[in-house]
Amino acid sequence: MKINKHILITFVACIILGVPWLINKYPQSMNFIDGVFYYVNNNYAAVFLNKSITVNDLHNKYGAVADGNPKVRILIVPGHEPDFGGTEYKNLKERDLNVELAKKLEEFLKRNDHYEAIIARDNKSWNTDLENYFTNNWKDIIAFFKQRKENMIHLVNSGEVKKATNGVKHNAAPQNVALRLYGINKWVNENKVDIAIHIHFNDYPRSGDSSAGKYSGLSIYVPERQYSNSTTTRVIAEAVFNRLSKYNAVSNLPKEENGVNEDQDLIAIGSYNTLDAPSMLIEYGYIYEPQFADAEVRDAIFKDLAFQTYLGLQDFFGGPNDVSVAYDTLMLPYDWKDTLKKNGTNNNKDVLALQTALLLEGVYPGDGKTKNDCPITGKFGACTAEAVSQYQKKYGITGESGVAGSKTLRSLNGEYSLNIR
Ligand SMILES: [Zn+2]
Incomplete structure (x- = not known):
């Protein structure tokens, strides 16, 4: 009897003390895969509920901000490093473009008091928190990476996780760069970041430094479905994609x-x-x-890309659109004054607004063309001339074939002018 009681007490004590002890002893050997929390160590096959951030968690957090609770933390990461990495084209460096766009997104998020926007770096340096984190936790970051990698290999070898490839090749990052990215992930996990958004521009092998590549358009990468953050990411990404793809081409690279x-x-x-x-x-x-290519056009395009991203987040959260605008694009409303024509000395902003209005009219891009053939560029070329002709046909405007002259502009101003709204 006495021995049995002893065993029972020991047994209960083991459970009470043992579980936290195990979690402490093997914090890195647990893995969140496919909505389930596995012990990866061979001796422990226990399965726990997954603790990754859900869609509901985010909705609740957004809603609770009004009652003085913490804001939704969004980390914006301009891709690559302050002085290193990213693609280049003519005078453009991707790593700097990423910062330009990131800052615009940060501005929109800051206007909404439900969000706390954190930007990972600027053109010159990492933000101080991240820089200090890299310096003070480098060994832990390496250990974190190694452990997670081992866990993954184990799960793949045991058949619990399938190796997946989408066929898109990415450039491998140098080791330190890769470790800083793992460091950002670790920092995100430890600092209650709710959503991370990495900003990049793509490239495709070109025949020379100044020739354009074969493919165009945007794409969003999300975690492969077996990862614990995959479901929530996909819901957010779809919302952002729906906004971005309304005015911008989707990548025509076969796998994207x-x-x-x-x-x-x-x-x-x-x-x-x-x-x-x-x-x-x-x-x-x-x-x-x-x-x-053109700095003025790019500024307007980036502002709108940031705005579409912001609107996608608002769609996800179901929050009111607290940027008071008449249109879901910043290119409109607009007042046109000067005649616009192919190869004319046109004002870029006039043409950006014109192309956007024509897109909303359903005549840009023209018949049989895609947004990849005819992106919104601020430049009046063949795509715009054809769309203007289609617009004139639609509204019975004659005598200005393919040129946005006084009659066409009067018609456009009637619909899209600042003065009307
Ligand atoms: Zn990149």
Whole structure:
């Protein structure tokens, strides 16, 4: 009897003390895969509920901000490093474009007091918190990476997780760069970041430094479906994609044509299941696309890309659109004054607004053309001339064939002018 009681007490004590002890002893050997929390150590096959951030968690958090609760924390990561990495085209460096766009997104988020926007770096340096984190936790970051990688290999070998490839090749990052990305993931996990958004521009092998590549358009990468942050990320990414793809071409690279693409190997979105929070990587277009070349046009295009991203987040959260605008694009409303024509000395902003209005009219791009053939560029070329002709046909405007002259502009101003609204 006495011995049995002893055993019972020991047994109960083991359970009470043992579980936290195990979690402490093997914090890195647990893995969140496919909605389930596995012990990866061979001796422990226990399965727990997954603790990754859900869609409901985010909705509740957004709603609770009004009662003085913490804001929704969004980390914006301009892709690559302050002085290193990313693609280049003519005078454009991707790593700087990523910062330009990131800052615009940060501005929109800051206007909404439900969000706390954190930007990972600028052109010169990492933000101080991250820089200090890298310096003070480098060994832990390496250990974190190694452990998660081992866990993944174990799960793949045991058949619990399937190795997945989408066929898109990504450039491998140098080791330190890769570790800083894992460091960001670890920091995200430890600092209650709710959503991470990585900003990039794509590239495709070109024949020379100044020739454009074959493909164009945007794509969003999300974690492969077995990862614990995959479901929530996909819901957010679909909302953002719906907004972005209204005015912008979707990548026509064969493997990116879905728009929202799963990837198991991109560190930024949590390769080796390193992220608890949702994370998406947005390739906002290919760096050689014409609308990114001119600084003034690019500024307007980036503002709108940031705005569409913001509206997508608002759609996800179901929050009111607290940017008071008449249109779901910043290109409109608009007042046109000067005649616009192919190869004329046109004002870029006039043409940006014209192309956008024509898109909303359903005549841009023209018959049989795609947004990849005819992106919104601020430049009046063949695509715009054809669309103006279609618009004139639609409204019975004669005598200005393909030229936005006084009659066409009067018609457009009647619908899209500042003065009307
Ligand atoms: Zn990039």
